[in-house]
Amino acid sequence: MREGYHSYDGKIPIIAVGLRNLRAYGPEGPVFLRFGRDRLQPLLDAIGNPRLEAVYAREAEAARVHQEKYQAQLREAAREQAAKRAAEAAREAAQREARRPSCAGCGNRFTDERWEAAEETDWGRLVDTHPHLCDDCKAVTVASAAPTPGRQEEHQEPLPEWARQEFMRFPRRPRCTECKAAFTDERWKAVERTGWDHLGQEQHPTLCETCAQEDDDSIDNAWPDSRAHVSTEERPEPSPVPRPKSGGWFSRLRS
Template sequence: MSSVPIVATGLNQLRQHGPTGPVFLRFGRDHMQPLLEAIGNPRFEAAQACEAEEAKARAAAYQAEVRRADQEQAAKQAAEREARRPVCTGCGAKFTDARWEAVEPKDWGATKDAHPHLCDSCKRAVVAAAQERQEPVRGEAGPDDSWPHPQRPVCTECGAAFTDERWKATARRIGWGSPAKRPSLCGDCDQRFEADLDRSWGVSPRQEERDQEQDQAVPEQKTTGWLSRLRR
Protein backbone atom coordinates (compact mmCIF):
# COMPACT_ATOMS: atom_id res chain seq x y z
CA MET A 1 0.00 0.00 0.00
CA SER A 2 1.51 3.30 -1.11
CA SER A 3 1.49 6.35 1.16
CA VAL A 4 1.20 10.07 0.31
CA PRO A 5 4.36 11.88 1.36
CA ILE A 6 4.00 15.14 3.34
CA VAL A 7 6.83 17.63 3.00
CA ALA A 8 7.34 21.10 4.45
CA THR A 9 9.72 24.00 3.89
CA GLY A 10 10.20 27.57 5.02
CA LEU A 11 10.67 30.87 3.21
CA ASN A 12 14.04 31.44 4.83
CA GLN A 13 15.26 28.06 3.48
CA LEU A 14 13.94 28.86 0.02
CA ARG A 15 15.62 32.31 0.07
CA GLN A 16 18.91 30.79 1.19
CA HIS A 17 19.13 27.64 -1.00
CA GLY A 18 16.52 28.15 -3.68
CA PRO A 19 13.72 25.75 -4.68
CA THR A 20 16.16 23.11 -5.91
CA GLY A 21 18.27 22.97 -2.79
CA PRO A 22 17.89 20.81 0.32
CA VAL A 23 15.09 22.89 1.80
CA PHE A 24 12.29 20.28 2.14
CA LEU A 25 11.63 18.11 5.15
CA ARG A 26 9.54 15.01 4.77
CA PHE A 27 7.54 14.02 7.79
CA GLY A 28 9.15 11.04 9.45
CA ARG A 29 12.67 12.07 8.43
CA ASP A 30 15.22 14.09 10.31
CA HIS A 31 17.13 15.93 7.55
CA MET A 32 16.42 18.35 4.80
CA GLN A 33 16.35 17.07 1.16
CA PRO A 34 15.70 18.37 -2.32
CA LEU A 35 12.08 18.07 -3.37
CA LEU A 36 12.47 14.94 -5.57
CA GLU A 37 14.39 13.08 -2.87
CA ALA A 38 11.96 14.19 -0.18
CA ILE A 39 8.89 12.88 -1.95
CA GLY A 40 10.62 9.68 -3.18
CA ASN A 41 10.62 6.24 -1.45
CA PRO A 42 14.07 4.58 -1.71
CA ARG A 43 12.96 1.29 -0.17
CA PHE A 44 10.03 0.98 -2.55
CA GLU A 45 12.19 1.89 -5.50
CA ALA A 46 14.80 -0.65 -4.39
CA ALA A 47 12.13 -3.32 -4.14
CA GLN A 48 10.87 -2.44 -7.59
CA ALA A 49 14.40 -2.55 -9.00
CA CYS A 50 14.98 -5.94 -7.38
CA GLU A 51 11.74 -7.29 -8.80
CA ALA A 52 12.66 -5.96 -12.24
CA GLU A 53 16.04 -7.71 -12.06
CA GLU A 54 14.37 -10.98 -11.07
CA ALA A 55 11.91 -10.69 -13.93
CA LYS A 56 14.77 -9.99 -16.32
CA ALA A 57 16.64 -13.04 -15.05
CA ARG A 58 13.56 -15.24 -15.44
CA ALA A 59 13.07 -13.99 -19.03
CA ALA A 60 16.71 -14.69 -19.86
CA ALA A 61 16.44 -18.21 -18.41
CA TYR A 62 13.30 -18.85 -20.45
CA GLN A 63 14.93 -17.64 -23.66
CA ALA A 64 17.94 -19.86 -22.96
CA GLU A 65 15.64 -22.86 -22.45
CA VAL A 66 13.84 -22.10 -25.71
CA ARG A 67 17.14 -21.85 -27.58
CA ARG A 68 18.35 -25.11 -26.05
CA ALA A 69 15.13 -26.88 -27.05
CA ASP A 70 15.43 -25.50 -30.60
CA GLN A 71 19.03 -26.69 -30.83
CA GLU A 72 18.10 -30.16 -29.61
CA GLN A 73 15.24 -30.35 -32.13
CA ALA A 74 17.52 -29.17 -34.94
CA ALA A 75 20.18 -31.71 -33.97
CA LYS A 76 17.58 -34.49 -33.92
CA GLN A 77 16.27 -33.53 -37.35
CA ALA A 78 19.83 -33.33 -38.72
CA ALA A 79 20.62 -36.81 -37.36
CA GLU A 80 17.44 -38.24 -38.91
CA ARG A 81 18.29 -36.60 -42.23
CA GLU A 82 21.83 -37.98 -42.14
CA ALA A 83 20.42 -41.44 -41.49
CA ARG A 84 18.37 -41.12 -44.71
CA ARG A 85 21.29 -39.77 -46.77
CA PRO A 86 22.01 -42.15 -49.71
CA VAL A 87 25.32 -44.00 -49.94
CA CYS A 88 27.15 -44.63 -53.21
CA THR A 89 26.99 -48.28 -54.27
CA GLY A 90 30.31 -47.87 -56.04
CA CYS A 91 32.65 -46.40 -53.42
CA GLY A 92 30.48 -46.33 -50.29
CA ALA A 93 30.75 -42.55 -49.82
CA LYS A 94 27.73 -40.55 -48.69
CA PHE A 95 26.02 -38.31 -51.23
CA THR A 96 26.56 -34.58 -51.04
CA ASP A 97 23.51 -32.36 -50.60
CA ALA A 98 23.67 -31.36 -54.27
CA ARG A 99 23.93 -34.99 -55.46
CA TRP A 100 21.14 -36.05 -53.11
CA GLU A 101 18.88 -33.35 -54.49
CA ALA A 102 19.79 -34.33 -58.06
CA VAL A 103 18.65 -37.96 -57.61
CA GLU A 104 15.49 -37.15 -55.65
CA PRO A 105 12.23 -37.96 -57.50
CA LYS A 106 11.14 -35.03 -59.63
CA ASP A 107 7.80 -34.01 -61.06
CA TRP A 108 6.05 -36.27 -63.54
CA GLY A 109 7.80 -36.19 -66.88
CA ALA A 110 11.04 -34.74 -65.54
CA THR A 111 14.32 -36.27 -66.71
CA LYS A 112 15.62 -38.91 -64.31
CA ASP A 113 19.26 -39.35 -63.37
CA ALA A 114 20.95 -42.15 -65.31
CA HIS A 115 22.84 -43.47 -62.25
CA PRO A 116 20.86 -42.57 -59.10
CA HIS A 117 22.84 -44.99 -56.92
CA LEU A 118 26.28 -43.52 -57.73
CA CYS A 119 27.99 -40.40 -56.39
CA ASP A 120 29.27 -37.71 -58.72
CA SER A 121 32.79 -39.18 -58.94
CA CYS A 122 31.61 -42.73 -59.66
CA LYS A 123 29.03 -41.48 -62.15
CA ARG A 124 31.69 -39.54 -64.06
CA ALA A 125 33.92 -42.63 -64.09
CA VAL A 126 31.10 -44.84 -65.42
CA VAL A 127 30.14 -42.33 -68.10
CA ALA A 128 33.78 -41.91 -69.16
CA ALA A 129 34.26 -45.69 -69.36
CA ALA A 130 31.09 -46.03 -71.44
CA GLN A 131 32.27 -43.33 -73.81
CA GLU A 132 35.63 -45.05 -74.19
CA ARG A 133 33.85 -48.28 -75.13
CA GLN A 134 31.65 -46.23 -77.46
CA GLU A 135 28.46 -47.59 -76.00
CA PRO A 136 25.42 -45.49 -75.04
CA VAL A 137 24.98 -44.71 -71.38
CA ARG A 138 22.06 -46.60 -69.88
CA GLY A 139 19.14 -44.37 -68.98
CA GLU A 140 19.94 -42.00 -71.86
CA ALA A 141 18.72 -42.07 -75.45
CA GLY A 142 20.45 -44.69 -77.59
CA PRO A 143 19.74 -47.76 -79.72
CA ASP A 144 21.06 -50.18 -77.08
CA ASP A 145 19.22 -48.59 -74.16
CA SER A 146 16.57 -51.33 -74.02
CA TRP A 147 18.98 -54.25 -74.09
CA PRO A 148 18.38 -56.76 -71.30
CA HIS A 149 22.06 -56.76 -70.25
CA PRO A 150 23.01 -53.90 -67.91
CA GLN A 151 26.66 -54.25 -68.95
CA ARG A 152 28.51 -55.17 -72.14
CA PRO A 153 29.35 -58.92 -72.17
CA VAL A 154 32.94 -60.07 -71.84
CA CYS A 155 34.47 -63.05 -73.63
CA THR A 156 34.97 -66.02 -71.32
CA GLU A 157 38.03 -67.09 -73.33
CA CYS A 158 40.15 -63.95 -73.74
CA GLY A 159 38.31 -61.50 -71.47
CA ALA A 160 37.78 -58.88 -74.21
CA ALA A 161 34.56 -56.85 -74.29
CA PHE A 162 32.08 -57.71 -77.04
CA THR A 163 31.75 -55.41 -80.02
CA ASP A 164 28.30 -54.02 -80.85
CA GLU A 165 27.85 -56.54 -83.68
CA ARG A 166 28.85 -59.49 -81.51
CA TRP A 167 26.67 -58.25 -78.67
CA LYS A 168 23.67 -58.03 -80.96
CA ALA A 169 24.45 -61.45 -82.45
CA THR A 170 24.49 -63.12 -79.03
CA ALA A 171 21.58 -61.21 -77.48
CA ARG A 172 18.21 -62.91 -77.28
CA ARG A 173 15.64 -60.39 -78.52
CA ILE A 174 12.31 -60.86 -80.26
CA GLY A 175 12.58 -60.41 -83.98
CA TRP A 176 16.34 -60.93 -84.18
CA GLY A 177 16.26 -64.60 -85.12
CA SER A 178 18.34 -67.30 -83.49
CA PRO A 179 21.27 -66.17 -81.33
CA ALA A 180 24.84 -67.24 -81.99
CA LYS A 181 25.83 -70.78 -81.08
CA ARG A 182 28.60 -69.69 -78.74
CA PRO A 183 27.25 -66.53 -77.03
CA SER A 184 30.00 -66.56 -74.39
CA LEU A 185 32.80 -66.05 -76.96
CA CYS A 186 33.77 -62.86 -78.74
CA GLY A 187 33.95 -62.75 -82.53
CA ASP A 188 37.70 -63.48 -82.72
CA CYS A 189 37.52 -66.44 -80.35
CA ASP A 190 34.48 -67.74 -82.22
CA GLN A 191 36.41 -67.63 -85.50
CA ARG A 192 39.38 -69.39 -83.95
CA PHE A 193 37.01 -72.05 -82.67
CA GLU A 194 35.65 -72.55 -86.20
CA ALA A 195 39.20 -72.75 -87.57
CA ASP A 196 40.04 -75.47 -85.04
CA LEU A 197 36.97 -77.41 -86.18
CA ASP A 198 38.08 -77.09 -89.81
CA ARG A 199 41.50 -78.47 -89.01
CA SER A 200 40.05 -81.28 -86.91
CA TRP A 201 37.24 -82.44 -89.24
CA GLY A 202 38.37 -81.20 -92.59
CA VAL A 203 35.03 -79.51 -93.36
CA SER A 204 33.62 -76.64 -91.35
CA PRO A 205 30.13 -77.28 -89.94
CA ARG A 206 29.38 -73.65 -90.65
CA GLN A 207 30.39 -74.12 -94.29
CA GLU A 208 28.08 -77.14 -94.52
CA GLU A 209 25.24 -75.05 -93.17
CA ARG A 210 25.92 -72.30 -95.69
CA ASP A 211 26.02 -74.86 -98.54
CA GLN A 212 22.69 -76.32 -97.44
CA GLU A 213 21.14 -72.88 -97.27
CA GLN A 214 22.38 -72.06 -100.75
CA ASP A 215 21.03 -75.35 -102.13
CA GLN A 216 17.64 -74.60 -100.62
CA ALA A 217 17.66 -71.03 -101.83
CA VAL A 218 18.45 -71.85 -105.53
CA PRO A 219 15.40 -73.46 -107.23
CA GLU A 220 15.97 -76.58 -109.28
CA GLN A 221 16.13 -75.69 -112.96
CA LYS A 222 14.17 -77.79 -115.39
CA THR A 223 16.51 -79.51 -117.77
CA THR A 224 15.78 -81.19 -121.09
CA GLY A 225 17.65 -83.45 -123.45
CA TRP A 226 20.17 -86.12 -122.68
CA LEU A 227 21.20 -84.41 -119.39
CA SER A 228 17.68 -84.79 -118.02
CA ARG A 229 17.61 -88.45 -119.05
CA LEU A 230 20.90 -89.02 -117.28
CA ARG A 231 19.53 -87.53 -114.10
CA ARG A 232 16.55 -89.83 -114.28
Protein backbone atom coordinates (compact mmCIF):
# COMPACT_ATOMS: atom_id res chain seq x y z
CA MET A 1 0.00 0.00 0.00
CA ARG A 2 1.43 3.30 -1.08
CA GLU A 3 -0.03 6.78 -0.51
CA GLY A 4 -3.42 5.37 0.62
CA TYR A 5 -4.07 2.91 -2.21
CA HIS A 6 -3.19 -0.64 -3.23
CA SER A 7 -1.75 -1.67 -6.55
CA TYR A 8 -3.54 -4.55 -8.18
CA ASP A 9 -1.45 -4.77 -11.33
CA GLY A 10 -1.35 -8.35 -12.65
CA LYS A 11 -4.18 -9.51 -10.34
CA ILE A 12 -7.75 -10.66 -11.06
CA PRO A 13 -10.47 -9.41 -8.67
CA ILE A 14 -12.84 -11.99 -7.11
CA ILE A 15 -16.28 -10.59 -6.25
CA ALA A 16 -19.22 -12.16 -4.40
CA VAL A 17 -22.85 -11.04 -4.14
CA GLY A 18 -25.79 -12.22 -2.05
CA LEU A 19 -29.21 -12.69 -3.62
CA ARG A 20 -30.98 -11.09 -0.62
CA ASN A 21 -28.92 -7.85 -1.02
CA LEU A 22 -29.27 -8.00 -4.77
CA ARG A 23 -33.09 -8.17 -4.46
CA ALA A 24 -33.07 -5.39 -1.88
CA TYR A 25 -30.75 -2.83 -3.56
CA GLY A 26 -30.61 -3.91 -7.17
CA PRO A 27 -27.54 -4.50 -9.37
CA GLU A 28 -26.41 -0.86 -9.09
CA GLY A 29 -26.44 -0.76 -5.29
CA PRO A 30 -23.64 -1.54 -2.82
CA VAL A 31 -24.17 -5.30 -2.88
CA PHE A 32 -20.81 -6.59 -4.17
CA LEU A 33 -17.98 -7.70 -1.93
CA ARG A 34 -14.48 -7.97 -3.26
CA PHE A 35 -12.23 -10.45 -1.57
CA GLY A 36 -9.70 -8.68 0.63
CA ARG A 37 -12.09 -5.78 1.47
CA ASP A 38 -14.37 -5.42 4.44
CA ARG A 39 -17.33 -3.51 2.94
CA LEU A 40 -19.92 -3.85 0.23
CA GLN A 41 -19.48 -1.68 -2.84
CA PRO A 42 -21.15 -1.00 -6.18
CA LEU A 43 -19.91 -3.16 -9.02
CA LEU A 44 -17.57 -0.57 -10.62
CA ASP A 45 -15.99 0.30 -7.28
CA ALA A 46 -15.63 -3.36 -6.38
CA ILE A 47 -13.80 -4.32 -9.59
CA GLY A 48 -11.88 -1.03 -9.77
CA ASN A 49 -9.46 0.85 -7.53
CA PRO A 50 -11.15 4.15 -6.50
CA ARG A 51 -8.38 5.20 -4.12
CA LEU A 52 -5.83 4.93 -6.93
CA GLU A 53 -8.11 6.94 -9.22
CA ALA A 54 -8.44 9.58 -6.51
CA VAL A 55 -4.66 9.82 -6.23
CA TYR A 56 -4.39 10.18 -10.02
CA ALA A 57 -7.01 12.91 -9.96
CA ARG A 58 -5.14 14.82 -7.25
CA GLU A 59 -1.87 14.52 -9.16
CA ALA A 60 -3.53 15.74 -12.40
CA GLU A 61 -5.01 18.73 -10.58
CA ALA A 62 -1.66 19.57 -9.04
CA ALA A 63 0.01 19.35 -12.47
CA ARG A 64 -2.68 21.59 -13.97
CA VAL A 65 -2.19 24.22 -11.27
CA HIS A 66 1.58 24.08 -11.73
CA GLN A 67 1.23 24.46 -15.51
CA GLU A 68 -1.06 27.47 -15.13
CA LYS A 69 1.45 29.13 -12.81
CA TYR A 70 4.25 28.41 -15.27
CA GLN A 71 2.29 29.83 -18.20
CA ALA A 72 1.48 32.93 -16.14
CA GLN A 73 5.19 33.40 -15.42
CA LEU A 74 6.00 33.05 -19.13
CA ARG A 75 3.37 35.65 -20.06
CA GLU A 76 4.69 38.04 -17.43
CA ALA A 77 8.26 37.60 -18.67
CA ALA A 78 7.12 38.17 -22.28
CA ARG A 79 5.29 41.37 -21.25
CA GLU A 80 8.37 42.64 -19.43
CA GLN A 81 10.60 41.84 -22.43
CA ALA A 82 8.19 43.56 -24.83
CA ALA A 83 8.02 46.62 -22.59
CA LYS A 84 11.83 46.72 -22.42
CA ARG A 85 12.12 46.47 -26.23
CA ALA A 86 9.51 49.19 -26.70
CA ALA A 87 11.34 51.48 -24.28
CA GLU A 88 14.66 50.81 -26.06
CA ALA A 89 13.09 51.49 -29.47
CA ALA A 90 11.52 54.72 -28.19
CA ARG A 91 14.86 55.83 -26.76
CA GLU A 92 16.67 55.11 -30.04
CA ALA A 93 13.94 56.90 -32.01
CA ALA A 94 14.24 59.94 -29.74
CA GLN A 95 18.01 60.00 -30.16
CA ARG A 96 17.66 59.68 -33.94
CA GLU A 97 15.13 62.50 -34.07
CA ALA A 98 17.50 64.64 -32.02
CA ARG A 99 20.22 64.04 -34.65
CA ARG A 100 17.88 64.72 -37.62
CA PRO A 101 19.14 67.86 -39.42
CA SER A 102 17.00 70.92 -40.12
CA CYS A 103 16.81 72.89 -43.33
CA ALA A 104 18.93 76.04 -43.27
CA GLY A 105 16.32 77.79 -45.40
CA CYS A 106 12.91 77.00 -43.93
CA GLY A 107 13.90 75.32 -40.67
CA ASN A 108 11.85 72.17 -41.32
CA ARG A 109 13.24 68.79 -40.38
CA PHE A 110 14.64 66.60 -43.16
CA THR A 111 12.66 63.58 -44.26
CA ASP A 112 14.31 60.18 -44.05
CA GLU A 113 14.91 60.15 -47.82
CA ARG A 114 16.39 63.66 -47.85
CA TRP A 115 18.55 62.89 -44.82
CA GLU A 116 19.98 59.81 -46.52
CA ALA A 117 20.59 61.68 -49.79
CA ALA A 118 22.29 64.60 -48.01
CA GLU A 119 24.70 62.26 -46.18
CA GLU A 120 25.54 60.11 -49.23
CA THR A 121 29.19 60.41 -50.21
CA ASP A 122 31.31 59.36 -53.16
CA TRP A 123 34.87 58.46 -52.12
CA GLY A 124 34.62 60.67 -49.06
CA ARG A 125 33.05 63.61 -50.93
CA LEU A 126 29.44 64.70 -50.53
CA VAL A 127 27.37 63.88 -53.59
CA ASP A 128 24.57 66.34 -52.88
CA THR A 129 25.25 69.96 -53.86
CA HIS A 130 23.04 71.47 -51.14
CA PRO A 131 23.22 69.11 -48.14
CA HIS A 132 22.00 71.86 -45.78
CA LEU A 133 18.70 72.42 -47.65
CA CYS A 134 15.54 70.35 -47.90
CA ASP A 135 14.14 69.21 -51.25
CA ASP A 136 11.84 72.22 -51.71
CA CYS A 137 14.45 74.81 -50.74
CA LYS A 138 17.05 73.10 -52.91
CA ALA A 139 14.73 73.17 -55.91
CA VAL A 140 14.01 76.87 -55.37
CA THR A 141 17.72 77.65 -54.94
CA VAL A 142 18.73 75.83 -58.12
CA ALA A 143 15.86 77.28 -60.14
CA SER A 144 16.38 80.86 -58.94
CA ALA A 145 20.07 81.00 -59.90
CA ALA A 146 20.15 84.09 -62.14
CA PRO A 147 22.33 83.77 -65.30
CA THR A 148 24.99 86.34 -66.18
CA PRO A 149 23.90 88.90 -68.85
CA GLY A 150 24.99 87.86 -72.36
CA ARG A 151 23.72 86.79 -75.72
CA GLN A 152 21.94 83.80 -74.23
CA GLU A 153 20.32 85.57 -71.29
CA GLU A 154 16.71 84.47 -71.01
CA HIS A 155 14.10 83.67 -68.39
CA GLN A 156 14.91 80.39 -66.69
CA GLU A 157 11.88 78.42 -65.50
CA PRO A 158 12.10 76.22 -62.41
CA LEU A 159 13.97 73.02 -63.15
CA PRO A 160 11.99 69.77 -63.18
CA GLU A 161 12.89 66.86 -60.97
CA TRP A 162 14.93 65.06 -63.63
CA ALA A 163 16.99 68.22 -64.24
CA ARG A 164 17.72 68.68 -60.55
CA GLN A 165 18.91 65.09 -60.36
CA GLU A 166 21.00 65.55 -63.55
CA PHE A 167 22.74 68.73 -62.34
CA MET A 168 23.33 67.48 -58.82
CA ARG A 169 26.97 66.70 -59.56
CA PHE A 170 27.70 70.08 -61.22
CA PRO A 171 26.89 72.93 -58.84
CA ARG A 172 28.46 75.70 -60.99
CA ARG A 173 26.92 76.65 -64.32
CA PRO A 174 29.54 76.72 -67.16
CA ARG A 175 30.19 79.83 -69.24
CA CYS A 176 31.14 80.20 -72.87
CA THR A 177 34.83 80.88 -73.32
CA GLU A 178 34.07 83.00 -76.41
CA CYS A 179 31.18 85.28 -75.43
CA LYS A 180 31.30 84.68 -71.63
CA ALA A 181 27.56 83.98 -71.54
CA ALA A 182 26.15 81.43 -69.10
CA PHE A 183 25.10 78.09 -70.57
CA THR A 184 21.42 77.29 -70.83
CA ASP A 185 20.09 74.20 -69.08
CA GLU A 186 19.98 72.23 -72.34
CA ARG A 187 23.53 73.22 -73.30
CA TRP A 188 24.79 72.50 -69.81
CA LYS A 189 23.22 69.06 -69.88
CA ALA A 190 24.66 68.33 -73.34
CA VAL A 191 28.28 69.17 -72.45
CA GLU A 192 28.22 67.55 -69.00
CA ARG A 193 27.28 64.03 -70.05
CA THR A 194 28.80 61.32 -67.90
CA GLY A 195 29.75 57.73 -68.67
CA TRP A 196 32.43 55.77 -70.45
CA ASP A 197 31.46 57.22 -73.85
CA HIS A 198 31.51 60.90 -72.88
CA LEU A 199 34.57 61.61 -75.09
CA GLY A 200 33.66 62.65 -78.60
CA GLN A 201 30.00 63.39 -77.87
CA GLU A 202 30.45 67.16 -77.97
CA GLN A 203 33.04 68.85 -80.20
CA HIS A 204 32.89 72.25 -78.46
CA PRO A 205 32.20 71.63 -74.76
CA THR A 206 33.52 75.09 -73.79
CA LEU A 207 31.33 77.05 -76.23
CA CYS A 208 27.67 77.92 -76.13
CA GLU A 209 25.31 76.79 -78.87
CA THR A 210 25.62 80.02 -80.87
CA CYS A 211 29.41 80.16 -80.72
CA ALA A 212 29.69 76.46 -81.49
CA GLN A 213 27.49 76.88 -84.57
CA GLU A 214 29.51 79.89 -85.74
CA ASP A 215 32.73 77.92 -85.30
CA ASP A 216 31.35 75.04 -87.38
CA ASP A 217 30.21 77.47 -90.11
CA SER A 218 33.63 79.12 -90.25
CA ILE A 219 35.31 75.75 -90.66
CA ASP A 220 32.93 74.80 -93.47
CA ASN A 221 33.58 78.12 -95.26
CA ALA A 222 37.36 77.88 -94.86
CA TRP A 223 37.61 74.25 -96.05
CA PRO A 224 34.91 73.58 -98.62
CA ASP A 225 34.68 70.09 -99.98
CA SER A 226 36.12 70.41 -103.46
CA ARG A 227 35.30 66.82 -104.30
CA ALA A 228 31.60 67.63 -104.31
CA HIS A 229 32.12 70.06 -107.30
CA VAL A 230 34.04 67.62 -109.46
CA SER A 231 31.80 66.14 -112.12
CA THR A 232 32.07 62.67 -113.41
CA GLU A 233 33.00 63.98 -116.88
CA GLU A 234 36.17 65.66 -115.60
CA ARG A 235 37.46 62.55 -113.91
CA PRO A 236 40.43 61.06 -115.85
CA GLU A 237 40.21 57.62 -117.24
CA PRO A 238 42.25 55.04 -115.32
CA SER A 239 45.42 54.00 -117.14
CA PRO A 240 45.62 50.36 -118.12
CA VAL A 241 47.87 48.10 -116.13
CA PRO A 242 50.85 46.97 -118.23
CA ARG A 243 51.00 43.26 -118.89
CA PRO A 244 54.31 41.32 -118.91
CA LYS A 245 55.80 40.47 -122.33
CA SER A 246 55.75 36.92 -123.51
CA GLY A 247 58.91 35.01 -123.62
CA GLY A 248 62.04 35.28 -121.54
CA TRP A 249 63.12 33.38 -118.52
CA PHE A 250 60.11 34.57 -116.42
CA SER A 251 57.61 33.05 -118.91
CA ARG A 252 59.57 29.81 -118.87
CA LEU A 253 59.31 29.71 -115.06
CA ARG A 254 55.56 30.22 -115.22
CA SER A 255 55.17 27.39 -117.69
